[in-house]
Amino acid sequence: MRLNCSASVYTGPYIAIQEVPMEEARVKVTIRCNLCGEKFVLRGRRDKGSIDTGFKQCICNNSNDLDIEEHSV
Numbered sequence: 001m002r003l004n005c006s007a008s009v010y011t012g013p014y015i016a017i018q019e020v021p022m023e024e025a026r027v028k029v030t031i032r033c034n035l036c037g038e039k040f041v042l043r044g045r046r047d048k049g050s051i052d053t054g055f056k057q058c059i060c061n062n063s064n065d066l067d068i069e070e071h072s073v
Helices: none
Strands: 026-033 039-047 048-052 066-072
Touching: none
Parallel strands: none
Antiparallel strands: 026 039, 026 066, 039 048
């Protein structure tokens, strides 16, 4: 059996890579629950002065009593 090697060459459009502005850079966030002690390490994006990680609440349903630390990636 003979394979056609030219069939595996990608000829589709190229994807442009955009640089991310510094204010939208990824940051590492450590969230610790003060009720149960659970710790979450997440990556988020800086957006208009706040950081969006998608975190809603701890596994113990706590959403208010949290320690949050920001770290650069």
